[in-house]
Amino acid sequence: xxxxxxxxxxxxxxxxxxxxxxxxxxxxxxxxxxxxxxxxxxxxxxxxxxxxxxxxxxxxxxxxxxxxxxxxxxxxxxxxxxxxxxxxxxxxxxxxxxxxxxxxxxxxxxxxxxxxxxxxxxxxxxxxxxxxxxxxxxxxxxxxxxxxxxxxxxxxxxxxxxxxxxxxxxxxxxxxxxxxxxxxxxxxxxxxxxxxxxxxxxxxxxxxxxxxxxxxxxxxxxxxxxxxxxxxxxxxxxxxxxxxxxxxxxxxxxxxxxxxxxxxxxxxxxxxxxxxxxxxxxxxxxxxxxxxxxxxxxxxxxxxxxxxxxxxxxxxxxxxxx
Numbered sequence: 001x002x003x004x005x006x007x008x009x010x011x012x013x014x015x016x017x018x019x020x021x022x023x024x025x026x027x028x029x030x031x032x033x034x035x036x037x038x039x040x041x042x043x044x045x046x047x048x049x050x051x052x053x054x055x056x057x058x059x060x061x062x063x064x065x066x067x068x069x070x071x072x073x074x075x076x077x078x079x080x081x082x083x084x085x086x087x088x089x090x091x092x093x094x095x096x097x098x099x100x101x102x103x104x105x106x107x108x109x110x111x112x113x114x115x116x117x118x119x120x121x122x123x124x125x126x127x128x129x130x131x132x133x134x135x136x137x138x139x140x141x142x143x144x145x146x147x148x149x150x151x152x153x154x155x156x157x158x159x160x161x162x163x164x165x166x167x168x169x170x171x172x173x174x175x176x177x178x179x180x181x182x183x184x185x186x187x188x189x190x191x192x193x194x195x196x197x198x199x200x201x202x203x204x205x206x207x208x209x210x211x212x213x214x215x216x217x218x219x220x221x222x223x224x225x226x227x228x229x230x231x232x233x234x235x236x237x238x239x240x241x242x243x244x245x246x247x248x249x250x251x252x253x254x255x256x257x258x259x260x261x262x263x264x265x266x267x268x269x270x271x272x273x274x275x276x277x278x279x280x281x282x283x284x285x286x287x288x289x290x291x292x293x294x295x296x297x298x299x300x301x302x303x304x305x306x307x308x309x310x311x312x313x314x315x316x317x318x319x320x321x322x
Contacts, residue, residue, distance in 0.1 A: 019114030022101070023051045029109065038094065038116045040087035067096055082117065093121045154227040156205055157212035165226030169236050169285060172224075176280035183246045183277045185235040186292040187253060190270040190304040192231035199265055207260065207269060214256035218249060243309065246277060250307040258305070272299040273307035 013020045019035035021028060028046045036043060051068070064085045079098040084091055095115040101108045152164035160168065169184070176182060189211065196204030208231065215225050215233065224236040240246055250273050257271035274296025276288050295308035302313055 021112040024109040093118045160226035178280040181240040183237040187233040189231035270305035
C-alpha cells in the first residue's frame with residue numbers, strides 16, 4: 001500500500017468483523033480477512049485485480065455486480081444497499097456501504113464496507129428466493145456485458161482499444177506453438193494530422209471510421225484489430241502461411257488508405273505499415289512490437305506510403321493487394 005494514512009489503520013482493519021475493500025486507481029489494493037471470509041475468496045483472487053472485473057463470475061451475482069458498477073460510475077457519492085451474493089455454494093445477503101476516501105481534501109480511493117446480514121434477514125422472515133434473484137438478474141445482466149464491451153472497445157471505431165489489444169495479443173503470443181507463425185502490424189495514416197487540422201475533427205473521425213471498416217474487410221474475424229489512439233492502428237494476423245501472405249495483406253492496407261475517396265476534399269491519405277513476423281518461440285510482446293515499430297520507421301524515412309517487414313522495406317506495387 002502506498003497511502004500512509006491507510007497503513008496506519010491496517011492493523012485495526014485486520015481484526016474487525018466487517019469486510020473492508022480499498023480501491024486505488026481502479027484496482028483492489030487491500031482486503032481484510034473478514035472480506036475473504038464473507039466472499040469466500042482467497043487474497044490472491046482479489047489483490048491488485050481490476051475491481052470492476054473481480055466479481056463477474058456467477059450470473060447470480062448480478063445484483064452485487066450492479067452495485068459495483070454504480071460505485072465505479074459515481075464514486076463521488078456514498079452508496080448503501082443490501083444485495084444478494086452467490087459464493088458458489090450459497091446465497092448471501094450483504095450490506096454494502098461505499099464512500100470516497102480523502103486526505104486533505106484530495107481523493108485517495110474508494111472504501112467499501114461489507115457485512116454479511118444473511119442470518120439477520122432470515123430472522124426477519126426475508127428468506128432468499130434463488131429463482132426470484134435469477135429473474136432480477138435477467139434484467140441486470142446487460143450491465144456486465146455493457147461494462148466489459150466499453151472497457152475493451154475504442155468508442156469511435158468499435159475496434160479493440162490499446163489495453164484490450166495488448167492483453168489479448170500477449171495472451172495469444174504466450175500460447176502460440178513454437179512451430180506456428182504470426183505477424184504484428186503497426187499502421188500510421190500519413191498526413192492525417194494535416195487533414196484533421198485543415199478540414200476539422202469531424203472529417204478526421206470520418207477518415208478513421210472508413211479506414212477501420214476497410215481493415216475489417218481485409219482481415220478475417222479471428223484476427224485482432226485495434227486502435228491505439230489518433231491515427232495509429234495495430235493488427236495481429238494469426239496463422240501466417242508464408243511471407244507472401246503477409247505482404248498481400250500489407251499491400252491491401254496501403255491500397256485501402258490510398259483508395260479513401262472524399263470528392264469534396266482535395267486531400268489524399270496514405271498509410272505506412274511496419275510488420276514483425278514472429279514464431280511461437282518468441283514470447284515477448286514488447287520485443288515483437290518494437291520490431292514492428294522499427295519497421296514502421298523504415299517506411300517513414302523512405303517517404304511513407306508503403307510497408308516494411310522485420311525492418312526490410314518492401315514495394316507494394318509488387319503485390320496484388322488482395
